[in-house]
Amino acid sequence: MMKMKENKFPQKIAAPVTQDELLQRCEQLAGKTLGQVAAEMGQIVPENLRRHKGWVGNLLESYLGADAGTQAQPDFIGLGIEMKTMPLNALGQPKESTYVCTVPLKQNGQQVWQDSWIRRKLSHVLWLPVEAAADIPLADRYIGNGWLWKPTVEQERMLKADWEELMDRIVLGEQAEITAREGEYLQIRPKAANSRVLAKGVSASGESELINPKGFYLRTSFTKQLLVTA
Numbered sequence: 001m002m003k004m005k006e007n008k009f010p011q012k013i014a015a016p017v018t019q020d021e022l023l024q025r026c027e028q029l030a031g032k033t034l035g036q037v038a039a040e041m042g043q044i045v046p047e048n049l050r051r052h053k054g055w056v057g058n059l060l061e062s063y064l065g066a067d068a069g070t071q072a073q074p075d076f077i078g079l080g081i082e083m084k085t086m087p088l089n090a091l092g093q094p095k096e097s098t099y100v101c102t103v104p105l106k107q108n109g110q111q112v113w114q115d116s117w118i119r120r121k122l123s124h125v126l127w128l129p130v131e132a133a134a135d136i137p138l139a140d141r142y143i144g145n146g147w148l149w150k151p152t153v154e155q156e157r158m159l160k161a162d163w164e165e166l167m168d169r170i171v172l173g174e175q176a177e178i179t180a181r182e183g184e185y186l187q188i189r190p191k192a193a194n195s196r197v198l199a200k201g202v203s204a205s206g207e208s209e210l211i212n213p214k215g216f217y218l219r220t221s222f223t224k225q226l227l228v229t230a
Contacts, residue, residue, distance in 0.1 A: 013065035015078060019148065022079065022126065025064050026146035034130070035139030037063055045139040057085050060128055060143070074121065081124045081148070086223060087132030088144070094220040094227060095132045103170065103188055103214035111167070113160045118186075118216050122159065125149045127226060147230045155222075162186035163216075175214060185222035191215030 016022040029037065034056065038045045041062055046052040061083055066075040075083040089095040101121050104111075113119055129144035151159065162183040169178050180189045191213045 013063060015065045015067040015076060017078065019079060019081070022064065022076065022081065023146070023148070026126070026128070029060065029063060029128070029143050030145045032143055033139060034059065034141050034143065037143070038139070048138060056087075056130060057083070060085060060130075064126075072117070074124070076126075079124075081126050082121050083126045083128065086127050086129045086227065088129050090133040090135075094223040097187065097189070097217040097219050098223055099191070100186075100216040100218060102191060103166075103175070103216055113163055116163065118163060119156075119160075122151060127230065129227070145230075149226055149230075158185050158222075166216075178214070180217075183219070185219050187217050187219055188214050189217050 016025060035045050037059060041059065043059060043062075046055055049055060061075055064076075064083065066083060068075045068077050071077070074080050084098055084100075086098065087095040101118050126146055126148055128146040131141035131143075133141075162185055166178065166183055166186065166188055169175065169182075175188075178188050180187050182188070
């Protein structure tokens, strides 16, 4: 008798048409390990994430049918939803800050929060918690229950205040001096493979200078609040 093959997701998943469809796919993910998902998608699990920092997010985006790719769009274009993974430590708390988007290093002070790319990114987010304790092999790490989030009025007020303060520094040409200690919930940190990677910025004197690329990150103190209310 011919043995029936187990049904698996194809490697290329069509984008979900509705939020309900996206959440149904999240339910199918919950309780699986990264190794199981990788096997379904025909992918090989790397030994660690040192040289594969975006692997987990890319794997889960593929499984769920994210269709933005490298476009300047939310991950699920038709739904206007961005996807973010939330690595959890052994205590079930956010392990690290969450990357949102790159920081524009050339600014003339005309951009406002309402029109910013970061606000658009954070306007509607699918959060996916994933085990990230160092003692658990990558393939054996479980995926938790995903949920959709929109910032409350107070959360957006706090994010806007941080963004405006940090962007003021950039407009003044002080981006090279910004540290991760600044910002209550939103911070700026280097965003590059190593310190040798440089991008063009503007100095306080208005002249071009080469500095490390920067990224906006959500602090764990902020994402911890989201996890509690999920």
